Amino acid sequence: MLRRGEAVSTLTVVARLRDAGIFVALAATVLLFSVQATNFATVDNWQDIATDVAMVVTVAVGETMVVLTRNIDLSVGSVVGLTAYISSNTLAHHHGVPIPAIALLAVAVGAACGVGNGLLVTVGRIPAIIATLATLSIYRGVLFEVTHGENVLASQLPQGFLDLAAKTPAGLPSLAWMALGVAIVGAVLLRWAPWARDLYVIGSNPDAARLAGVRVGTRVMTAFAVSGALAGLGGFMFAARFASVDAVAGRGFEFDVVTAVVIGGVNVFGGSGSVLGATLGALLVATINNGFTLLRISEFWKIFFEGTAIVVAVTVDALFKQRLQQALRRRRRAEMIAAHRSATT
Amino acid sequence: MNVAARVALRLVARWEALLVALIVGGGVWSWTLSDFFLRWANLLDLATPYVFIGLLALGLTFVVVAGEIDISVASTMAVSAVCCAQVWQAGVHVWLAAVVGLAVATALGLVNGVLVGVLDLPSLAVTLGTLAAFRGLAYVILGGGSVAGLPGGFTKLGGGYVASELPVALLVLIGFAVLLGVLLHATRFGRYVYTIGSNREVARFSGMPVARTRVTIFVLSGFTAGVAAIVYLGFFGSVQADAASGSELIDVVTAVVLGGVDIFGGSGTMLGVLLALVLIAVLRNGMQLANLGGATQDIVIGGLLLGAILAGNVARATRGRRLRRRRAQASWKEVTQPADQARVPVATTIDSEQGG
Numbered sequence: 244m245l246r247r248g249e250a251v252s253t254l255t256v257v258a259r260l261r262d263a264g265i266f267v268a269l270a271a272t273v274l275l276f277s278v279q280a281t282n283f284a285t286v287d288n289w290q291d292i293a294t295d296v297a298m299v300v301t302v303a304v305g306e307t308m309v310v311l312t313r314n315i316d317l318s319v320g321s322v323v324g325l326t327a328y329i330s331s332n333t334l335a336h337h338h339g340v341p342i343p344a345i346a347l348l349a350v351a352v353g354a355a356c357g358v359g360n361g362l363l364v365t366v367g368r369i370p371a372i373i374a375t376l377a378t379l380s381i382y383r384g385v386l387f388e389v390t391h392g393e394n395v396l397a398s399q400l401p402q403g404f405l406d407l408a409a410k411t412p413a414g415l416p417s418l419a420w421m422a423l424g425v426a427i428v429g430a431v432l433l434r435w436a437p438w439a440r441d442l443y444v445i446g447s448n449p450d451a452a453r454l455a456g457v458r459v460g461t462r463v464m465t466a467f468a469v470s471g472a473l474a475g476l477g478g479f480m481f482a483a484r485f486a487s488v489d490a491v492a493g494r495g496f497e498f499d500v501v502t503a504v505v506i507g508g509v510n511v512f513g514g515s516g517s518v519l520g521a522t523l524g525a526l527l528v529a530t531i532n533n534g535f536t537l538l539r540i541s542e543f544w545k546i547f548f549e550g551t552a553i554v555v556a557v558t559v560d561a562l563f564k565q566r567l568q569q570a571l572r573r574r575r576r577a578e579m580i581a582a583h584r585s586a587t588t
Numbered sequence: 589m590n591v592a593a594r595v596a597l598r599l600v601a602r603w604e605a606l607l608v609a610l611i612v613g614g615g616v617w618s619w620t621l622s623d624f625f626l627r628w629a630n631l632l633d634l635a636t637p638y639v640f641i642g643l644l645a646l647g648l649t650f651v652v653v654a655g656e657i658d659i660s661v662a663s664t665m666a667v668s669a670v671c672c673a674q675v676w677q678a679g680v681h682v683w684l685a686a687v688v689g690l691a692v693a694t695a696l697g698l699v700n701g702v703l704v705g706v707l708d709l710p711s712l713a714v715t716l717g718t719l720a721a722f723r724g725l726a727y728v729i730l731g732g733g734s735v736a737g738l739p740g741g742f743t744k745l746g747g748g749y750v751a752s753e754l755p756v757a758l759l760v761l762i763g764f765a766v767l768l769g770v771l772l773h774a775t776r777f778g779r780y781v782y783t784i785g786s787n788r789e790v791a792r793f794s795g796m797p798v799a800r801t802r803v804t805i806f807v808l809s810g811f812t813a814g815v816a817a818i819v820y821l822g823f824f825g826s827v828q829a830d831a832a833s834g835s836e837l838i839d840v841v842t843a844v845v846l847g848g849v850d851i852f853g854g855s856g857t858m859l860g861v862l863l864a865l866v867l868i869a870v871l872r873n874g875m876q877l878a879n880l881g882g883a884t885q886d887i888v889i890g891g892l893l894l895g896a897i898l899a900g901n902v903a904r905a906t907r908g909r910r911l912r913r914r915r916a917q918a919s920w921k922e923v924t925q926p927a928d929q930a931r932v933p934v935a936t937t938i939d940s941e942q943g944g
Contacts, residue, residue, distance in 0.1 A: 315712070369897045370851060372657065372712045373841065380838045381890040387883030498720050511713040543731065543829070547724025553717030554703065561709050 261508040261563070265523045272527060276534035283537055290416050294408065294484060296529035297422035298323075302477040302496070303503045303521045304429035305357075305470030310504055311433075311442040312463050313449065313513025314364060314371035319474040319500055321382035322356045323493035326478025328390060331488045335399035342404055349479035350472045356382055357471015361464035379497070387490045394489035408483045418480050425473065430518035442466055446513025495546070502549040503528045506556040512564065528552075603848035607863040614870040621877040629753050635869040637823065639746070639757040640665065640816040641836055642865040645843035646768050647812030649861050650805040652844050653772070655785040655853025656711040658809050660700060661816075661840060663722035666831040668693035668817035670726045673735035673827045682742045690814035696722060697810015698803070705802035719837075726829040736826035746822020757819050761862075764815065769858035781805060785853030835886045842893040843868055851897055868892075 277284040302319050309316045326349040334345055356378070363374040397405060410417045432439045441462045445452045453459050477496075482488055507524025509516025532545055618625040625631075635642070644661045651658045672689030676682050696718070703714045740748075748756045772778040780801045783791045792798050821827055847864035849856025868889065875885050 315716075317716075363894060367894070367898050368901050369894060370657075370712075372659070372716070373845070373851060373897065374894065376659065376841065377838065377890040377893045380835060380886045384883040384885075384887035384890065387881070388887075501716065502720075505713075511710060541727075541731070543724060543727030545724070546720050547728055550717050550719065550721025550724055554714060554721060557709055557713045557717060558703065558707060561707065 261560075262517075262520055262523070265507060265520065265527065269523060269527045269530065272530050272534065276530070276537065280534060280537035283534060288533065288537070290411060292526075292529050292533050293419040294416045295533065296525050297416070297418040298477050298480050298484070298496075299499050299503050299525040299529060300422040300522050301425050301480060302470075302474050302500045303507070303525050304425050304518055305466075305473035306500050306504045307429070307507075307509050307516060307518060307521045308433070308439070308442055308466040309371070309470045310509045310511060311446045311513055311516055312466050313446045314463060314466070315375065315501070315511070316357075316360060316467060316470045316474075317372065317375040317497050317501070318356065318360060318378040318382055319470065319477070320493045320496035320498075321379050321386065322353050322471055322474035323478040323481055323496050324488075324491070325356070325382050325386045325389070326350075326353050326475040327481040327485075327488045327492045328386060328395065328478075328490070330479045331395040331400060331404075331482040331486070332389075334401060334404055334482075335395050338401045342407065345404075346476065346479045349475040349482075351475070353475020353478060354468050354472035357468040357474070358464070360471065361467030364467065365460040365464050383490075383494070386492075390490045392490065394487060397486035400486055404483060405486055408480075418484060421476075421480065425476070426518055426522050433518055438462060438465065443514055446510075446515070448514075498546065498549050499525075499528055502552050506552050508556075508560070510560050510564070511557055512560075604857070604860050604863055607847070607860065607867055611863065611867050611870055614867060614874055618870065618874040618877055621874065625877070632753055632758065633755055634873055635761070635866060636747075636755045636757050638839070638865060638869045638872075639755075639761045640820040640823065640832070641839045641843065641868075642761045642862070643764060643812050643816035643819060644836075644840045645847070645861050645865055646764055646858065647809040647816075648840060648844050649768075649847070649849055649856060649858060650772060650781055651711070651809050652849045652851065653785045653853060653856050654781045654802060654805050655788070656704060656802070656805070658700060658711065658715045658806060659837060659841070660696075660715040660718040660722055661809060661813050662832040662837045663719050663726065664693050664696045664810055664813040665817045665820060666726040666827075666829065666833065667696060667722050667729070668814045669821050669827045669831055670730045670735075670829055672817060672821060673738070674729060676738065677735055682739050686742070686818050689817050690811065693814030693817060694807055694811045697807040697813070700810070701803035701806030704806060705799050723829075723833060726831070730827075730829045732829070734826050734828040738821060738825060743822040743825055746819040747825065748822070757823060760815075760819060764812070765858055765862050768812070772858055777801065777804070782854060785850075785855075787854075835882070835889065838886065838889055838893060839868055842889055842896070845893055845900075846896040848900075850900060 282288060302323065306316055306319060329352055330345050330349045333348060334340060334342075360371075360375055360378055363369045363378070364371045367374070408416065408418055412420065415423075433442070441452070441457050444455070444457055445459050445462055449459060478493070481493060485492075503525035504516070504521045505511060505524070506527060507516070507520035507522070509521055509524075528549070531548065535542065535545055535548075615625070644665060648658055648661055668689040671692045672685045675688045676685035680688070700711075700715055700718055703709050703718075704711045744756055745760060746757050750756060750759070772781065780791065780796050780798075783794070783796060784798055784801055788798060820831065824831075843865045844856075844861055845851055845864075846867065847856065847861035849861065871888065871892075872885055875888065
C-alpha cells in the first residue's frame with residue numbers, strides 16, 4: 244500500500260508542476276508586458292483584463308467539465324452569440340424585464356443548446372468533436388435566422404443594463420465577480436460533489452466507469468448541459484459588456500475557451516484537470532491578448548498563438564503522461580521482481 | 589431467392605445507391621424551381637464551386653478511413669493559397685509559385701502527421717490546434733489584404749472551360765478521384781489504411797508499418813489541400829487570409845461522412861464521397877434557387893452531417909443485433925440437436941490420443 248501511495252504522490256507532483264508552470268508563465272508574461280508596455284500596469288487596464296477574462300473563465304468552467312469526460316464542446320462560441328442576442332433583444336423590446344430574469348433566460352437557452360449536444364453525443368453516439376462542430380454551424384445559422392441581419396444597438400437598451408458592466412464593486416468589475424462566483428462553485432463541485440467526481444472517473448477510463456456502475460450517459464449529458472448553461476451566462480455577460488450585439492457575436496470565442504482550458508492543464512485525454520488551472524489558463528490568454536493590443540502587435544498573431552499553444556500544451560501533456568506511465572510500469576516491474584525474490588528465498 | 593435477385597438487392601441496398609436516389613430527388617426538386625436547371629451547361633457547372641471542397645474531402649477520406657480526423661484541412665488550404673499568391677506577387681513564375689504552395693501544404697500535413705503518427709497524440713486535439721495555428725499563419729503571411737489578378741493560364745485550372753462548356757475544375761476533381769480511388773482501393777497502402785482504421789493493434793501485430801502509414805495519410809491530406817488551393821485560386825481569382833473559414837469545413841466533413849465513410853474508421857469508398865459531394869452541390873444549388881439564405885443552408889448541411897452519422901450508427905447497431913441473433917440461433921441449434929456429428933470428432937481425438 245505504501246508503494247501505491249508513492250505512485251499517487253508522483254502524480255500530484257506532476258500535477259503541481261503543471262500548475263506551477265502555468266503560474267510561472269503568467270508571472271513572466273505580466274512582467275514582460277509591464278516592462279514593454281507603459282500603460283499595461285495600470286488599474287484601468289487590469290480592470291479591462293478582468294472583464295475580458297470573466298467571460299472566458301465562466302465558459303471555461305463548463306468546458307472543463309466536458310473535457311474531463313474525454314469530450315469537447317466546440318459550439319460554445321455560437322451559444323454565446325445566440326444567447327447574447329436573445330438577452331439584448333429581449334431587453335430592447337421589453338425594458339421592464341428584471342435583469343436577473345434575462346440572465347436566467349440566457350442560461351436556459353444555453354442549457355437547451357447544451358442538452359442538444361449531449362443527446363447527440365450520448366444517445367446518438369456521435370464523436371463530440373464532429374457533433375459540436377455541426378452544432379457550431381447550426382446554432383450560428385439559427386442566430387442568423389433570428390437576427391434577420393439586424394443588430395441590437397446600445398441606445399435601445401435600458402440604462403440599468405448598460406451600467407452593469409461598468410460597475411466595479413470593491414474595485415473588481417461586476418462581471419469579474421460573477422465569473423469568480425462561477426469558478427468557486429465549479430471548483431467546489433469538481434472537488435467534492437459525487438456526480439462531478441464521476442466526470443474524472445469517466446475521463447480516466449469510460450469502459451471501467453461503466454462497469455463500475457457509473458451512469459456515464461447521464462453524467463456526460465450533465466457536463467454538456469452545464470457547459471451550454473455557462474455559455475449562456477457568458478452570452479449574457481457578452482451582451483452586458485458590448486451592448487451592441489449582431490449575428491457574428493462570439494465567433495471564434497470557442498478557441499479562447501479551449502486554449503484556456505488546455506493550457507490550464509485540463510488533459511484532452513480526459514480524467515485530469517482543475518478549475519484553478521483553467522482559470523489561470525484564461526488569465527494567461529487574456530493577458531497575452533491584452534499585451535498584444537497594447538504593444539500594437541497585429542491581432543492576426545493572436546489566433547496563431549492560440550493554435551500553437553493548444554498543440555504545445557497537448558504535446559507536453561502527452562509526453563508527461565507517457566513518462567509517468569513508464570515510471571509507474573518500471574516501479575511495478577521492480578515490485579513484482581522483489582515479491583518474486585522474497586517468495587523464492 | 590435466386591442469385592441474380594440477391595445481387596440486384598445487394599446493389600440497390602448499397603449506400604451509394606441511396607445517394608444517387610437523393611441526388612435525383614434533389615435534381616427533380618431543383619427542376620421544379622427553375623427550368624434552367626436541366627440545361628446541359630448548368631448541370632456541368634453545378635459542382636464547379638465545390639471542386640476545392642471535393643478535393644479536400646478526397647484527402648480527408650484517407651484520414652477518416654484510418655480512424656483519425658483532420659479538421660485543419662481548410663486552414664491548410666488557406667495557407668497554401670496565400671503562400672502561392674504571395675510568392676507569385678514577389679515576381680516568381682506562377683507555376684513555380686504553385687509548386688511552392690503545394691510544398692507548403694504538404695509540409696503542414698507532415699506537421700500533423702508527425703504529431704499524430706510519431707508522437708501518438710489524439711488527432712482531434714492536434715488538428716483543432718493546427719486549425720487555429722494554420723489560420724493564424726495565413727493571416728501572418730498575408731495580413732488583412734488580398735491578392736488578385738493571377739494570370740489567365742493559371743486560373744484556367746479552377747475557373748476555365750474546355751470547349752466552352754466543360755469546366756476544367758470538374759476534370760481535375762474526377763482525375764484526382766480516380767487516382768486517389770485507385771490508391772485507396774487497389775494498393776497495399778490502401779489496405780493498410782483500412783486495416784489500421786478497423787483495428788490498429790491487429791495492424792501492428794500483422795507487421796504493418798502503422799506509424800509510417802499514419803504519417804502518410806496526413807501528408808496526403810495536406811497535399812490534396814495544396815491542390816485544392818490551386819483550384820480555389822483559379823475559381824475565385826483572388827485570395828484573402830480568411831479563405832474557406834466559414835461553412836466550408838462542415839461541407840468537407842459532411843461530404844466524407846455522408847459518402848458512407850465510417851466516422852470510427854475502417855470502411856468507406858471514394859465513389860461514395862464523390863457522390864456525396866455532388867449531393868451537397870445539388871442541395872446548395874437547389875436551396876439557392878429556392879431563395880434560401882446561407883444560414884438556412886448551413887443548418888441543413890449541419891443536420892445532414894449529424895443525420896448521416898446517426899444513420900450509420902443505427903445501421904451498425906441493427907447489423908450487430910442481426911449477427912448476434914444469428915449466432916444465438918446457431919448455438920441454440922447446437923444445444924437442441926446434440927448432433928452426434930459434433931460429438932464424434934471430439935471422441936475420436938480422445939480415442940486416438942489414448943491409443944497413441
